Amino acid sequence: MSQHRIYIGAAFVAGVVAALSLKELIERARRRSAPKDYDTELINSVRHGPPAIVDGVEGCIGNTPLIRIKSLSEATGCEILAKAEYLNGAGGSPKDRVALSMIRTAEEQGLLRPHSGDVIYEGTSGSTGISLATLARARGYLAHICMPSDQSMEKSDLLLKLGAVVDRVPPAPIVEPGNFVNRARALAQARTESALNSTDRPSAASASQLTSTIPTSEAGAMRGRGFFTDQFENTANYTAHYRGTGPEIYAQCGGKLDAFVAGAGTGGTISGVALFLKPRLPHVSIVLADPQGSGLYNRVRYGVMFDVKEREGTRRRPQVDSIVEGIGINRVTANFEAGRELIDDAVRVTDAQAIAMARWLVEKDGIFVGSASAVNCFAAVKTALKLGPGHRIVTVLTDSGARHLSRFWKLAGDVGGTVDTKLEDVLNAKEP
Numbered sequence: 001m002s003q004h005r006i007y008i009g010a011a012f013v014a015g016v017v018a019a020l021s022l023k024e025l026i027e028r029a030r031r032r033s034a035p036k037d038y039d040t041e042l043i044n045s046v047r048h049g050p051p052a053i054v055d056g057v058e059g060c061i062g063n064t065p066l067i068r069i070k071s072l073s074e075a076t077g078c079e080i081l082a083k084a085e086y087l088n089g090a091g092g093s094p095k096d097r098v099a100l101s102m103i104r105t106a107e108e109q110g111l112l113r114p115h116s117g118d119v120i121y122e123g124t125s126g127s128t129g130i131s132l133a134t135l136a137r138a139r140g141y142l143a144h145i146c147m148p149s150d151q152s153m154e155k156s157d158l159l160l161k162l163g164a165v166v167d168r169v170p171p172a173p174i175v176e177p178g179n180f181v182n183r184a185r186a187l188a189q190a191r192t193e194s195a196l197n198s199t200d201r202p203s204a205a206s207a208s209q210l211t212s213t214i215p216t217s218e219a220g221a222m223r224g225r226g227f228f229t230d231q232f233e234n235t236a237n238y239t240a241h242y243r244g245t246g247p248e249i250y251a252q253c254g255g256k257l258d259a260f261v262a263g264a265g266t267g268g269t270i271s272g273v274a275l276f277l278k279p280r281l282p283h284v285s286i287v288l289a290d291p292q293g294s295g296l297y298n299r300v301r302y303g304v305m306f307d308v309k310e311r312e313g314t315r316r317r318p319q320v321d322s323i324v325e326g327i328g329i330n331r332v333t334a335n336f337e338a339g340r341e342l343i344d345d346a347v348r349v350t351d352a353q354a355i356a357m358a359r360w361l362v363e364k365d366g367i368f369v370g371s372a373s374a375v376n377c378f379a380a381v382k383t384a385l386k387l388g389p390g391h392r393i394v395t396v397l398t399d400s401g402a403r404h405l406s407r408f409w410k411l412a413g414d415v416g417g418t419v420d421t422k423l424e425d426v427l428n429a430k431e432p
Contacts, residue, residue, distance in 0.1 A: 039247070039276070039280075042243055042246075042247040042276075043247045043250060043251050045247065046063065046247055046248050046251040046252070047062075047063040056138055057089060057090045057134065057135070057138050058090070058100055058135065058138060058139075060088070060089025060090060061088050061089060061090055061096045061097055061100055062088070062096075062097060062244045062245075062248065063248060064083060064084045064085055064087045064088060064248070065083075065084045065087065066081050066082070066083055066084070066249070066252045066253070066394070067081065067082045067083075067084050067367075067397070068080070068081055069081070069082055069361070069365055069367070069377070070364075070365060071360070071361075071364035071365050072377065072380070072381055072384075075381075075423045076381060076384040076385060076389070076423075077384075077388075077389030077390065078384035078387065078388075078389060078390065078391045078392065078393055079391070079392045079393070080377075080380050080381070080384060080393050080395070081253070081257075081392065081393070081394045081395070082367075082373075082376075082377065082380075082394070082395050082396065082397045083245065083248075083249060083394060083395070083396045083397065084397050085245075085396055085397060085398055085399075086369065086373070086397050086398060086399045086400050088131075090131055090134045090135055090138070091127065091130040091131030091132075091133075091134045091135075092130070092399060092400060093127040093130070093131060093398055093399040094127075094241070094245065094269055094396065094398055095127045095128040095130070095131040095132075095231075096131045096134075096135075097240040097241065097244050097245065098128060098131065098231060098236070098237045098240050098241075098266075098268055099128060099131035099132045099134075099135050099229075100131075100135055100240070101236040101237065101239060101240035101243075102132075102229045102231065102234055102236045102237065102240075103120070103132075103135055103136075103139060103141075103229075104236075105234075105236040106227055106229070107139075111225075111227050112141065112227050114139055114140030114141065115140035116140075116223075116224050116225075117142075117223055117224020117225075118141050118142075118224045118225050118226070118227060119141065119142045119143070119144055119188075119191055119224060119225075119226050119227070120132055120136050120141050120142070120143045120144070120227055120229060121143075121144045121145075121146070121184045121185070121187050121188035121191075121226055121227065121228045121229070122143075122144075122145055122146070122184050122228070122229045122230075122231060123145075123146045123147070123179070123180040123181030123182070123183065123184035123185070124145060124146075124147055124180075124231065125147060125148060125151050125155075125265070125325050125326055126147055126151050126152070126155030126156075126159075126325065126326070126403070127155075127326055127398070127399055127403075128229075128231050128266075129143070129145035129147060129155070129159055129164065129166075130155065130158055130159060130162065132145070132164075132229065133145065133159050133162040133163065133164035134162055136164075137162065137163055142163070142164075142165070142224075143159075143162075143163070143164040143165070144164065144165040144167070144184070144187060144188075144226075145159050145164050145165070145166050145167070145184075146167040146169055146180040146181070146183045146184040146187070147159075147166065147167070147168055147169070147180055148168070148169065148170075148171045148180050149168040149169060149170055149171065150171050151168075151325055151407075152325065152403060152404055152405070152406050152407040152408070153406050154402070154403045154404070154405060154406060155403055156168055158403075167180070167183060167184075169183055173330075174331055181232065184228055185228045185230070187226065188226035188227060188228035189226065189228070190226070191224070191225060191226030192225045192226045192227075195223055195224060195225050195226075231266050231268070231335075232266045232267075232333040232334070232335065233333060233334040233335070234334075234335075235334060235335065235338065237266055237267075237268035237272075237335045238267070238268040238269075238271040238272035238275070238335045238338050238339065239272065240268065240272065241268055241269050241271070241272025241273050241276075242272040242273075242275050242276050243272075245269065245272060245273050246272055246273040246275070246276025246277055247276060249273065249277070249394055250276065250277060250280065250281075253392065253394065255280065255281065256392060257277075257281065257284060257392045257393070257394050258283070258284060258285065258387060258391040258392050258393060259284060259285040259286070259287055259380075259383050259384075259387065259391065259392075259393045259394070260273055260274065260277060260284060260285075260286050260287070260393075260394050260395070261287040261288075261289055261347075261376060261379045261380045261383050261393060261394070261395040261396075262287075262288070262289060262376060262395060262396050263288070263289040263290065263291070263326075263327030263328070263372050263375050263376055263379075263396075263398075264288060264290070264296055264327055264328075264329070264336055265326050265327045265328065265329055265372075266329075266333055266335045266336070267296075267329075267333050267335040267336025267337070267338070267339070267340075268335040269396060270286065270288060270336070270339060270343065271335055271336060271337075271338040271339025271340070271342075272338075272339070273286075274286045274339040274342040274343065275338065275339050275342065278342045285344045285345065285383070285387070286339075286342050286343045286344050286345075287343070287344065287345045287346065287347060287379060287383050288300050288343050288345070288346040288347070288379075289327070289346075289347055289349060289375045289376045289378070289379030289380075289395070290327070290328060290346055290347065290348050290349065290375075290379075291322045291324035291327060291328040291348075291349055291350075291351070291354065291371075291375050292322050292324075292328075292348065292349070292350050292351060293321065293322045293328060293330075294322075294327070294328030294329055294330065295329070295330040295331075296328070296329060296336070296346070297346045297347075297348045299332065299340070300340070300343050300345070300346040301345075301346055305330060305331065305332065322351055323351050323354075323355075323371060323407060323408050323411060324349075324351065324354055324371040324372060324375055324408075325370070325371055325372065325404070325407070325408070326370070326371070326372040326398060326399070327372045327375060327398075345383075347378070347379035347382045347383065349375045349378045349379060350429070350431065351411075351431065352429040352430055352431045352432075353378050353426065353427070353429045354371055354374040354375050354378060354408075355374070355408075355411060355412045355429070356378075356421075356425065356426040356429035357374040357375075357377050357378040357381075357426055358370075358371070358373075358374035358401070358408070358409070358412055359412055359413075359415050359421070360421055360423075360426050361373075361374070361377060362401075362415045363415050363419055363421055364421075367397070368400060368401040368402070369397050369398070369399065369400060369401050370398065370399045370400065370401050370403055370404040370408060371404055371408040372398045372399070373396070373397045373398050373399065376395040376396050376397070376398070377395060377397075378426070379395070380393050380395040381423070381426075381427070382427075
């Protein structure tokens with residue numbers, strides 16, 4: 001009897017071992033057949049739980065929360081989620097990702113050398129400049145930012161506090177030399193030429209003339225070169241969102257979302273996220289949120305940069321006025337074109353609608369954001385209403401309203417105490 005029990009026990013153990021071995025074989029086979037590509041690594045790199053100790057301010061960039069906007073979700077019957085990019089820990093916007101990507105790429109290519117006197121130049125409406133100024137200091141550079149004079153003063157004041165040189169230049173089309181982007185490019189070239197001339201050959205007239213525009217605060221160490229980050233055309237821009245923002249959204253949503261809505265200035269965010277999401281979620285709808293006066297709406301809808309107020313080929317005059325900052329443009333950029341074919345639809349948002357949405361977000365949710373974020377949320381609502389109840393829409397909150405007090409929020413005014421705005425009031429908002 002005892003011998004019989006031994007046989008039974010041995011058989012049981014053997015069965016367990018066999019089952020475990022079979023399970024291990026199945027698991028090994030599954031691992032062998034699973035795709036071991038770079039994209040899987042990106043998804044797995046998304047941080048979960050409390051962050052560890054990070055190395056410098058660069059470690060505070062990325063892995064931002066995804067916020068369910070309760071009021072808009074309840075009003076539309078869809079789940080509207082917002083990627084809180086204003087919580088990036090360097091410059092407080094999605095441009096933190098872009099700035100770090102562009103700097104690191106330039107360092108890898110030998111175009112920037114830390115603590116060498118090199119100066120980073122960029123033409124920006126503000127947020128990219130703030131991120132660059134912050135990260136430049138963190139990585140051993142100076143920053144020189146050129147921006148249109150019609151942008152909010154909060155941005156240029158902050159840049160100065162961060163130690164950047166700031167040029168506020170009159171707004172001008174990109175075809176004009178005085179355009180803020182062209183000025184930044186010219187200054188970077190002048191500094192590089194001067195650095196080369198000071199060590200390699202006599203100064204050329206062209207270099208000396210351009211160098212006269214470089215502030216004395218930068219001129220002390222002219223051995224340092226100038227580097228124009230070129231955020232509109234530098235593909236390290238959209239790559240930052242392909243490697244970071246896209247995988248984070250995918251992981252946070254568990255791969256379940258129906259639409260991604262975002263505005264475009266350089267086009268890096270919408271292209272990078274679209275390029276990541278579309279191959280994995282072919283059904284997902286990519287929607288452009290575009291402010292008034294921008295030509296991208298018609299670029300997506302009709303394939304041509306056309307606005308009723310700006311015909312194709314006549315854009316030597318300034319862009320149509322809008323109080324929205326950071327998104328909207330009347331030219332095609334390399335970053336936008338990288339993902340344009342993946343954009344399924346576009347929503348045009350007026351200034352009045354952006355203001356109404358910004359006020360709604362404060363009134364209903366206590367969310368205080370700037371003009372571009374308001375445009376994104378308005379377009380997310382329109383997308384939700386188009387898709388119908390039960391869908392999940394993700395959009396982006398780009399920066400805090402604190403950077404827009406003197407312009408956008410001055411026009412938006414105070415929200416006040418007891419108010420009860422209806423969603424239709426926001427959707428039907430008209431210019432005063």
